[in-house]
Amino acid sequence: MLGRLYELREEVAIFLDSQQKADFHDNFQSEGFQITLAYLVDIFEVLNAVNLKQQGKSINIITHHDIIRAFMAKLDLWKCRVQQGNAASFRNLDSALADSKLVSDLKAEFIRYFPDIDDKREAWKFIRNPFQCEVTDVADEVQEEFLELKFNSTAKEDFKDMDLETFWGKYLPVYPLISHQALRILTMFGSTYLCETAFSTLVAIKTKDLRCALSSIRPCIQHLVA
Structure with a gap:
């Protein structure tokens, strides 16, 4: 909707003028409003894309976590670019965006929603790939079982061919302690x-x-x- 409004901004201005809506016309045509509208078009486009990536029955909370972390990293990149006068990240905004405050505010809002997002990365490291982790990356009570799994060549080959849920489900009877920890995370609802x-x-x-x-x-x- 915002994209359509921005594309038709000249026609909208003509319509407001023809309807003798002087206040609306002047505000709509103002540079500040046009900059804000362009920003909203671009930022909602990327937010919608992030939202779509998190939908589907095969998505787990670790995938959600990775998507959010990647988006927050993009926000840092955009902020850095804007501070250098480069608005290439914003297709409609182009060079009209001279202030990085809008991007900073969005990053702050994501941090408020996901305050512990960086902590989860290390805590879930063994779930993503137990064969690239060290024994100190897992809890003490599962370390011995973790070592047995890490040096199981058959399990390593299975990991290459299976998704995370299938892999940990298969090895639950063999390595119940560490598999149970992994499956508790993977079966969480990452979104609504x-x-x-x-x-x-x-x-x-x-x-x-x-x-x-x-x-x-x-x-x-x-x-x-x-």
């Missing part, structure tokens, strides 16, 4: 995506078949009916 999907599906079907509709597994209707 599944909840929103459930409500959307419920509104659409309004029946007791909600779980069948939400599942990624195609149900055998004949067996269920029987």
Whole structure:
């Protein structure tokens, strides 16, 4: 919506003038408003992209964490560029953005939402790849089991071919302590995506078949009916 408004800003100004809305016209045409509007178009575009990346049934909290950290790193890059007079990161804003305060405020807001985001990186390191970690990266009570896993050549090959959830689920019976710690993190809800999907599906079907509709597994209707 903001993008459309920005694209049609000249037509909007003509319309406001034709409607004799002098105050609206003057405010809309002001340099400050145009700069702010251009910034909003660009920043909501990237925020929407970040939001879309975090949706889907195969996304876990570690993936969410990585996406947020990457975006916050981009904010630092954008701020640095803007301070140097380079607005290349903002397609619509171009050289009109002369102040980096807007980007700084957005970074501060993300820090408020995710205050411990850097701490999680080290705490979840062994989950992402246990074969590139040291024994000191895991808790004392699972260190011996961790070493057994790290030097298991079969497990190392499996890790290359499996996603995180499948890998840790497979080795839960073999290495229960460390696998349990990993799965506790991986099974956490990283966002409200599944909840929103459930409500959307419920509104659409309004029946007791909600779980069948939400599942990624195609149900055998004949067996269920029987």
